[in-house]
Each structure stands twice: as structure tokens, then as C-alpha cells.
Amino acid sequence: MADRRNEPVAVIGLGRFGVALALELVKHGTEVLAVDNDPQEAQRLSGQLPHVVAADATDLEALTQLGINEFGRAVVAIGADIEASILVTSMLAEIGVPDIWAKAQTAQHATILARVGAHHVVTPEHDMGERIAHLLSGHLLDYIEVDDNYAMAKTFPPHDVAGVPLRDSKVRSRYGVTVVGVKSHAPPPGQLSEFTHASGDTVLMSGDVILVVGKVAAVERFAAAD
Numbered sequence: 001m002a003d004r005r006n007e008p009v010a011v012i013g014l015g016r017f018g019v020a021l022a023l024e025l026v027k028h029g030t031e032v033l034a035v036d037n038d039p040q041e042a043q044r045l046s047g048q049l050p051h052v053v054a055a056d057a058t059d060l061e062a063l064t065q066l067g068i069n070e071f072g073r074a075v076v077a078i079g080a081d082i083e084a085s086i087l088v089t090s091m092l093a094e095i096g097v098p099d100i101w102a103k104a105q106t107a108q109h110a111t112i113l114a115r116v117g118a119h120h121v122v123t124p125e126h127d128m129g130e131r132i133a134h135l136l137s138g139h140l141l142d143y144i145e146v147d148d149n150y151a152m153a154k155t156f157p158p159h160d161v162a163g164v165p166l167r168d169s170k171v172r173s174r175y176g177v178t179v180v181g182v183k184s185h186a187p188p189p190g191q192l193s194e195f196t197h198a199s200g201d202t203v204l205m206s207g208d209v210i211l212v213v214g215k216v217a218a219v220e221r222f223a224a225a226d
């Protein structure tokens with residue numbers, strides 16, 4: 001796969017999602033062409049983003065004039081207007097943009113975007129809703145599902161694994177999770193409290209904050225254990 005990490009990105013649709021995305025890319029040194037069909041919106045953002053253009057992205061001629069065909073990467077961040085989102089995505093695919101990301105509102109929308117040529121489809125509202133549901137369980141400080149049924153969570157260790165090295169508490173074999181990082185609640189004097197790698201020798205103390213990875217059910221069960 002071609003390495004496009006430093007290539008410019010075209011961001012189409014400057015709602016909250018598109019703007020946050022564009023600003024973050026610019027902050028990290030990526031060149032961004034930001035497009036929105038609302039001239040007032042484009043004008044408002046011109047102080048924050050170096051290249052903002054007011055154009056209707058469903059207009060193939062307008063897209064071509066912007067040189068979108070030269071871009072290695074594009075994100076379709078149009079939301080409510082599902083028809084426009086699909087049309088723009090399919091045009092980008094037809095033009096031959098090699099790495100197209102698109103934001104979907106619903107599962108059906110996601111399916112269509114993939115069919116018309118999006119290489120990556122994201123569903124931020126849906127994913128965030130799921131994530132908050134896991135956080136609401138009360139045992140998790142942070143949670144991310146990194147793949148279907150595989151998750152990383154920030155949580156506290158149950159009492160039965162505290163006080164002995166991970167090797168002896170057999171966390172992995174008993175709970176099906178691996179502890180990857182620990183942040184001590186009581187670091188040695190003069191040391192910062194920050195995350196460090198865990199190994200078989202690591203001794204967890206209750207009150208430490210830990211990072212664990214494993215299957216979703218295993219991570220949930222581990223975090224819910226006292």
C-alpha cells in the first residue's frame with residue numbers, strides 16, 4: 001500500500017466533524033483543502049484553516065477545478081444531506097482518489113458509501129454511543145473497541161490480582177486479558193505518576209490505574225470484578 005501519511009487531505013463538508021478533523025490535521029502539519037458549499041461557513045473558517053473554499057462538491061466541474069483528482073486522500077464529512085454524501089463519494093471514486101474516507105449517519109448509509117467506493121466508512125455518532133454505554137457501566141475510565149469484539153480499557157485492578165506479580169496472579173489465564181500499562185496511584189517519592197509498561201514482574205496495587213486489552217466480554221468481566 002502506498003504511504004500517504006504526508007499527502008494533503010481534501011475535507012469536504014465543514015460541520016463540527018469536518019472542522020475538528022481539518023483543524024487536527026493542520027495542527028499536525030498536514031496540508032488540508034477544506035470545502036463547504038455554504039459561503040458563510042467557508043468565510044467564517046478562513047481565519048482558522050489555510051485553504052478553505054466555498055464550492056458545491058456535488059458539482060463535478062467544481063471538484064475538478066479544485067484539483068481534487070490530484071489528492072491522494074479525501075474525507076467526505078457531509079452529514080444530513082445523505083444524497084450529497086453518496087454522490088460526492090461516488091464522484092471521488094470515479095475520479096480515482098485512492099483513499100476515500102466517508103462519514104455515515106446510519107448503517108444503510110454506511111453500506112451504500114462502501115458500495116459506491118469509500119475505502120473507509122466511519123460512524124462517529126453510533127460508535128460514540130456504544131462507547132458511552134460501556135463507560136456508563138461505571139467500571140471503566142476509558143474504553144475503545146479496536147476491532148470487532150476486541151477492546152482496550154482503562155480501569156482499576158480487582159483486589160484478587162493486587163499485591164502479587166502478574167505472573168503469579170495469572171491474570172491472562174484467569175480473566176483472558178493482558179495488562180499492558182500501569183499508572184501507580186502512589187509513585188515513589190520524586191517520581192511522576194505516569195503510565196509504564198507492565199510485565200510478568202509487575203505488582204499491581206488497588207487504586208492503580210491500568211490499561212488492559214482483550215475480548216470485549218473479558219475486559220468487561222475483569223473491570224467489573226472487585
Ligand code: ATP
Pocket residue numbers: 012013014015016017018035036037038041055056057058077078079080081084
Ligand atoms: P456535524 O455533525 O459534523 O456537525 P452534520 O452531520 O450535522 O455535521 P451537516 O451539517 O449536515 O452534517 O453537513 C456538514 C457540512 O457539509 C455543512 O457545513 C454543509 O454546509 C456541508 N455540505 C453539505 N452539502 C455539501 C455539498 N454538496 N458540498 C460541500 N459541502 C456540503
Ligand code: ATP
Pocket residue numbers: 166167168169170171172173174177178179180198199200201
Ligand atoms: P502464557 O503463555 O500463559 O500467556 P507467559 O509465557 O506469558 O504465559 P509469564 O510471563 O511467566 O508467562 O506469565 C505467566 C502468567 O502470568 C500468564 O499466563 C498470565 O496469566 C500472567 N501474566 C503475565 N504477564 C501478564 C500481563 N502483562 N497481563 C496479564 N497477565 C499476565
Ligand code: CA
Pocket residue numbers: 079
Ligand atoms: Ca451531526
